[in-house]
Amino acid sequence: MSKKDPKDPLVRCLVLLGLIPRYPKSSSVQELKTALEQRGFSVTARTLQRDLGEKLSTRFPLICQDDGQTYRWSFDSQAQISLPATDTAAALAMNLAEGHLKHLLPPGVLALLEPQFATARNHLQSLQHNPLTRWAERVRSLPNGKALLPASVDGAVWENVATALLEQRQLQVDYLSRVKGEVKAMTLHPKGLASRGPTSYLIASVGDYIDLRHFALHRIQRAEVLSLSAHDDDFDMDAYLPTAAFTPRQGTGTVELVADLHPDTAWILRETPLSEDQILESLPDSDWLRLKASVPDDRETLWWLSSIGNKLKVHQPSRFVSEIKEGALQLLELY
Known part of the structure; x- marks a missing residue:
């Protein structure tokens, strides 16, 4: 028998389970029948309804709704099910990913992943004598720098944005403009989705215009x-991002950075270099070191250099020197 025999009812039912969405999404019998046919299974609507009603719903947490025209099927939204059985190493990876993603994803998006996270936690807790389970207690993923809490995104908004993007359909939104401070209705043509720190952005064109704009999901x-x-x-996406307003870049080029480093900062960059061509040289009559490296010519590099404070002195490029000086003078005026 082949790995996916279209005549094998067990294989068909396993594939069918993987096609049923979680509530509040649902699929009709006809939609499931079409999806099965696309995967090589030939089945009548009556047989499919019998599989769902008499076989699967008695063993799995399925929900059947009658919308007046047909029956629609869903998995319970909190159902903890994994097909096939959860692998221990995969469960550990999901457990660690949960700790990392909570710094990046909006709460509404994390809620969609909660059933998978719960399945991983339950699997690890059930393995009392497996040494892998102790990793989850001893390993943590920490943000690099100060992590802000993710902006809150409505679950229904995320669901519809994702659907419109993946199915390439237009999206009607009510969007709160940060500049004007008012809500505006508009029709968007979704192009992509980008996440930067605690904020996620939908990239789209508006109405009949072709220019691209970005929209913070939490303001939809x-x-x-x-x-x-x-x-x-x-x-x-790769061509657009360097020009996006939420990306702290002014171009795609690089510049040669020349700076003097305090020994503590030099030690960090010796272990985690700024670039492949980085060079650190000792300075005469000093414990400081001279840094030379090719770095991106962007705002993010400048912000990082400014954050080092009095443990770094930039010599080149001159534009970086001027901006760091100006920023330092403004900071001095504040204090």
């Missing part, structure tokens, strides 16, 4: 997926 107060297809174009 309402989102509705439309039946109309979004503008189809060759959007290139």
Whole structure:
């Protein structure tokens, strides 16, 4: 028998379980039938309904709803199920990922992953004598620098944004403008999604315009997926990001950084270099070191250099020197 025999009812039911969405999403019998056919299974709607009603719903936490026209099926939203059985190493990875993602993803998005996280936690707790389970108690993922709490995104908004993006459909939103301080209704053509620190952004064009804009997900107060297809174009995420306002870059080039470092800072950069061509040289009659490295010509590099404070003195490029001096004078005036 082949690995996926279309005549094997057990294989068909396993594939069917993987096609049923979690509540509040649902799929009709006809939608599930079409999805099974796309995967090589030929089955009548009556047989499929019998599989769902008589076999699967008695063994799995399935929800059946009658919308007046057909039956629609969902998994219970809190159902903890994994097909196939959870692997211990994979459960550990999910457990550690949960600690990392809580610094990055909005609460509403984390809630969608909670059933998978709970399954991993339960699996590890059930293995009392497996040494892997102790890792979850002894390993932590810490943010690099000060981590802000993720902006809160409505669960329904995230669901509809994701659906519109993946299905390339237009999205009707009510968006709170940060500049104008008012809510505006608009039709978006989703292109991509980017996350930077605690904020996630939808990249889209608006209405009949072709220029791209970005929209913070937590400022979308309402989102509705439309039946109309979004503008189809060759959007290139990598080409767009260097120009995005939420990306602290002014270009894609590099500059040569020359700076003197305190021994503590030099030690850090010796272990975790700024670039592949980084050079550290001793300075005469001093315990400081001279740094030379090719670095991105962007705001993020400048912010990092400024954050080092009195343990670094920049010599080149001159533009960095001027901006660091100006920032230091402004800071001095505040204090």
